[in-house]
Amino acid sequence: MPGAGPAATAVLGFGPRLQRAMALNGPLCVGIDPHPGLLSAWDLPDEASSLDRFSRTVLEAAAGRCAAIKPQVALFERHGSAGLAALERLLAAAADAGVLTIADAKRGDIGSTMAAYAQAWLADGSPLAADAVTLSPYLGFESLRPALDLAAVTGRGVFVLALTSNPEGAGLQHAGDDGDGGSVAARIVTAAADENAARRSADGWGPVGLVVGATVGAETVARLGLDLAAVAGPLLAPGYGAQGAGVTEVAATFGAAVPAALVSSSRQILSAGPDVARVRDAVERSVEDLRSLAGRA
Numbered sequence: 001m002p003g004a005g006p007a008a009t010a011v012l013g014f015g016p017r018l019q020r021a022m023a024l025n026g027p028l029c030v031g032i033d034p035h036p037g038l039l040s041a042w043d044l045p046d047e048a049s050s051l052d053r054f055s056r057t058v059l060e061a062a063a064g065r066c067a068a069i070k071p072q073v074a075l076f077e078r079h080g081s082a083g084l085a086a087l088e089r090l091l092a093a094a095a096d097a098g099v100l101t102i103a104d105a106k107r108g109d110i111g112s113t114m115a116a117y118a119q120a121w122l123a124d125g126s127p128l129a130a131d132a133v134t135l136s137p138y139l140g141f142e143s144l145r146p147a148l149d150l151a152a153v154t155g156r157g158v159f160v161l162a163l164t165s166n167p168e169g170a171g172l173q174h175a176g177d178d179g180d181g182g183s184v185a186a187r188i189v190t191a192a193a194d195e196n197a198a199r200r201s202a203d204g205w206g207p208v209g210l211v212v213g214a215t216v217g218a219e220t221v222a223r224l225g226l227d228l229a230a231v232a233g234p235l236l237a238p239g240y241g242a243q244g245a246g247v248t249e250v251a252a253t254f255g256a257a258v259p260a261a262l263v264s265s266s267r268q269i270l271s272a273g274p275d276v277a278r279v280r281d282a283v284e285r286s287v288e289d290l291r292s293l294a295g296r297a
């Protein structure tokens, strides 16, 4: 079983490392989602053996041009153990290339099982260790404690679902809205802010980020009374690109918190493949598009 090595406590935390990467390369996070339709468009069979080629092409195109990559775990998992092995190789190759990784696994369970998920994604020496992992808080924010604690020890991070980019999320995430911070989403925002306040060092952001869809819109953020800037952590923003949000929507949704927005795009970039130069061009177009967010707060 992997464990957090003693040397891990000395590393710069995920928050400051991500801040540094965003300062250098801008706020784009390139998603690696090997959908069957994309594999086919890339002339690759829908098999685990295609995943290395797909992932390595995207990594090569993205390295040094974005803040992080975000492999979608489900699209590796659907190929079974061979798919997860390809994901392990991608995570190792990204670490070698100095590219931050966010495993989009959306894990969440009772604490005793959560400890195993934390070990899998956040422990030093785990074959699946990423720089950060996405978590689902719907068994209770506190059920995530093993991951919150291990991330802090190993210098990794978590992104907790708060307001997701899909329209179906609203029914659950807006529940309890009394305009005074009583909604489910508001409680998650407050819990993440409290956690970071307890963990933050002088180096920068705390280890707890949130997922807030770029599609959510300013009206919802205001109506739910969310203070996203108070999180003092990164805000992963899917929904840009294929789901219809553009730079205007990102700026509107995040408002004063826009410097914390790590804007994720998968299909819009991936559909430019299989030629690595074309994927690189697509990455650069998104980087350019998002450049206007700098200094918008």
Ligand SMILES: O=c1ccn([C@@H]2O[C@H](COP(=O)(O)O)[C@@H](O)[C@H]2O)c(=O)[nH]1
Pocket: 031, 033, 072, 104, 163, 164, 165, 166, 211, 212, 213, 238, 239, 240, 241, 242, 243, 264, 265, 266, 267, 268
């Ligand atoms: O609220 C959420 C949380 C996660 N996602 C994931 O992000 C990417 C988006 O892909 P696109 O092709 O850029 O639409 C995908 O992996 C989702 O599972 C999200 O979309 N919304």
